[in-house]
Structure formats: C-alpha cells, structure tokens
Amino acid sequence: MDASAYTDAAARIAGHVRRTPLVPAAPAGERANLWFKPECLQVSGSFKARGAFNSVLSIPEEKRANGVVTASGGNFGAAIAYAAERLGIPARVVVMTGSTELARDRIRSFGAELHVIGEHWDLSWEAGKELAAESGGTLLHPFAEDPVIAGQGTIGLEILDEMPDVETVVVSIGGGGLISGIAEAIKQRRPGVRVIGVETTGCPTLYRAREAGHIVMIESFVTNVPILAARTTEPINFEIVERCVDDLVLVPEDEPIEAARWMWRSTGLAVELGAATAVAAVRNGHARIGDGKTVVVLCGSGNDGLPPR
Template identity: 45%
Template structure:
C-alpha cells in the first residue's frame, strides 16, 4: 500500500503545515511506570491536538483542487475529524464531520470551533462511516478516510521519521491503535530504517480490532464494541491496513478504558500533559504492567492525542 519513499515525500510535503513535536524524557517522576528509559513523543501538541494533522494534511495536498470544490467529509471518533476540519479550512472549503454518539463533548465543541458541521449518528465508527460515505456521494464532497487511505497512512508515518531522528537508540516503540493507520505508517518507516526496533500496538479491551484479526489470520468484524473511547473504537479494519500491521508490527496488547483514564491522570500529574484516553494508551500499558521493560532499555511512547479527560 505504501513504502518508505511515500512517507519521506509526505514529510517534505506537509512540513510547512504541521509542527515537529517534541520528544521528552519521562524522568524525575513521583511514580515511575517502568525501569526502562522512557521518552514521550508529544503528538498531542500538533495542530488540532493529534498526529491526525499529518495524515489529513497529506491527503489534502495530494487531492486535486477540483475534487475539493464540494467540500470534504469524513467519519471520525474525533481526532481525524478535527484534522480534516483544519485541512478544509486551509483549502477554504466546508467540512462535514460525522461522529459516533460516544464522542466526547469536548471534541464536538472543538470541531465546531474549527468551523465544521458536525453530524452525530451511529454507535460506533463503522456505522457512522456509512453516513459519511452516503453524504460524499450525494453532495460531491471529497471523502477523507481516517485510516485506510495511502496518503493518510503515509502522513501518519512521518511521526516515525521524527522519532527515529530524535531517539536514535530506541529499542521499542509503543503506539495506540484505532483503525490502524498510525501504526501502519510508523511500522513501514521504522522497519525500513531500523528493523531491530520492536513495534507494539495498544488497543482497548473493548475494541481489539487488529489483535482479533491477527489472531484469526484475516480481517474480522468484532460482534460488539464495549470501549467508550471513540477514537479507538473500530469494529473492522481495512484489508490493506491489516496486511501492513501483520508485516510490520511485533505485538499488540490490550488495556482497559479505566487503565487509560488513570494513565491520562498520571500524565497530567507527572508531566503536566493533557492527553485524551488514546493519548494515554501507551502509558496505560506500562502502568498496568501489561508491558514491562528492563533498565537500560529505551522505550519511545506516543502521546498521540490531547484532551481534558484527566481534568474531569
């Protein structure tokens, strides 16, 4: 679906429109979560508050202008919707964002402040997405898929280029998974440039989309979604994404919604970082001892999304 060259081209293309986010050492802690050397890649500081700005911007810049004339539309748990709304603003066209009922009120408010029309419909992303696709067809809007579009995946993969540059001695990278676009793009880049690095994905117990598919050896649709984390709830991934994850990701582990909430509180208390639950997923896996690493091991963890979850 994509290769390293696609990610490198995306990095050059989107550079004027995104931020190079900081990578900081998680030290001087009251409650350490690992014996390893832990660094946090703060994608929560991207425009709109997540790594999704990378993929949506790359999609925008690779879409012919005539296809954007009818506006843009997507279905999202929140973060990709925000990034798409910003992309539409850059292009000067309207954005319509379909979101599931589980979206947080803070994300809805933020979407509206970016000028998007917000349609709340469906219990999970897969249901919501059907309405976004119908809207695109009926209104001639450009559809921005949140995780299965090669341009989006390549854009998300640019995160890995920065991380490897900032943390060249990294041994393991921890990445939250929703539909799988971020870990797919990062996996392609990391395994091409430093194949010894282990890539571990984190999914909610209540939405083990990629883990269930990998365990089955094929894409499966989850019969139910019980996670309340809208940005990580997806009943079924894409075949191309599944193949990229299968070929580049070493392991996937599961954490509970409560683990992620407590991890977001840890990030606020220890680091002053306001992360949403997906942004706290990597820390959740460490705090809950789902993953353990020895002293001297270097771990790069993505704080992939911002939100006030720890503050309420």
C-alpha cells in the first residue's frame, strides 16, 4: 500500500480509538532508552481496534447494515464487537477453543453473537465463512486485508510523530497483520528504523516462512501464548514482512509469563502474554538492539502478570 492508505486510516479512525502515549521503561526498567507503546490501554483492550474500525468504516453503509462476521484468537473479535456496538450494527464472532475467558467476556459485553469453534484459528475461520454466508454479513479477516493492515499501521505513524529519532521498534507476531502495518508505515517515512518481529519457539510461523523463502503451515504446535498461535500467514502479510521487517526472533515458551509479571511489578501495566513476548525478547537479549531509542509495542491487555487473588 502507498503512504496515503495509512494517513487515510488515521483520519478515518480518529475519534473512535485512543492515541496511546509512549511510556518510558526507566526508571522501572534497566534500559534508559527503552519505551513502551501501550496498546494495552486501547479501546476494547488491544491494538486490534484500529484495524477493526478502519475495516468496518470502509464497508459501504448500505452493506454495513447486514452486520459483520469474523474469526479471531480473541482480540480482533473483541475489537469488531466493540466497533459494531459503537456503529449500531450486528456482529458475529468465532473464537478458538483456546481463547481466554477474558476475551470471550469482552466480546459478549459488547453485544456480539459469540461462537466458540475450532482448536486452531483456520478452523474458526472456516466456521466464520459459513456464518457470513448464512447471515449476509461482511466477513472481515483479522490480519490479511488492506484496511486491517492500514489501521494497525497507524501505530507506526504515531511512534514516528512522537519519537522521530527512534532507532528500533519491536513487535509481536501472530498472523502478521500488526507487524505488516507498522513496518510498512514506518519504512515509508523512515527506512533506517529497524523493525524486529517476535514469535515464540512453540509457533514460529513467520520465522519458518522466512527460512523457507515461502509461506509454511505449522502442522502442530504447543505454545503458552495461544493469542499468537496462527499456524500460517497470508501472501499479503508475508510479502510486507519480507520487504520491511529487518529481523525475526524467537522467545522460549517459559519467558512471556515472567515478562508479564515484570511489567505489572515494574510499570503497573497489565499485559497479555502476546505483549509480554515482545518484552521478553528485549529484556532477555533475543532481539538485538543498540543504545538508541527502542519502542516495544504492547499489543494487548490481560491478567497474565497479575498476582492471584
């Protein structure tokens, strides 16, 4: 996409989502030049609200009245449910059986029709297709459509606006929609900024695809971070990642939970394990960053790091 897709998305979603701040880790953290972009403070609980609103608002009004349908690990479903409630249209959301109760509760609270189907996201997506055919609603992909990618890319524009001298941006990867948008939006303005993508060792979808030189399917996986567990990506995401993402790194499965606990103890931010995966990549040295300013995108909120009651 050209740069106007991202600036148009920013204008379209303004007033519907929050412009999240950049929060310094220091003095809580060990790195003076480490900053967080807390999309855990975003409406509906994650960055997904950006792509959700841009997608729904891009549907012609006469078609929008039939509602929207999506399949999600949880966060995009909550974002679509929230956007649909705000815009006064019906929403049907399919989530994986491994989705969290927190995500399901959010989706229900926004008034969407919730379906729990499929051990893996692609099975949930097939169920979503059937629901869309039955209802006449518009089927919205959570990471592989231009409006979604452009909406997520507004995070990159905000980072550059607030911190023009940023050197590195670190982003967790599920299906690839978040990092696709952020990386392309940033590289169009500041090609020298390094963008690093992070996955867990249990589901290294984009990492294996880059090794192979083509999209791969992870046939089986065991991960503690199901919110990032997309077994494959899509051509649109893979092409942008290959062109715009400087490095892909893996985080061991046991590290995100400790990173989430550290975030709560040190910053008071309640982040999900997907966000904590990117934090772990920096804190534990998997992502190679220099002494310049580094921003870690905290993709969503969650209670993973909170002490038990």
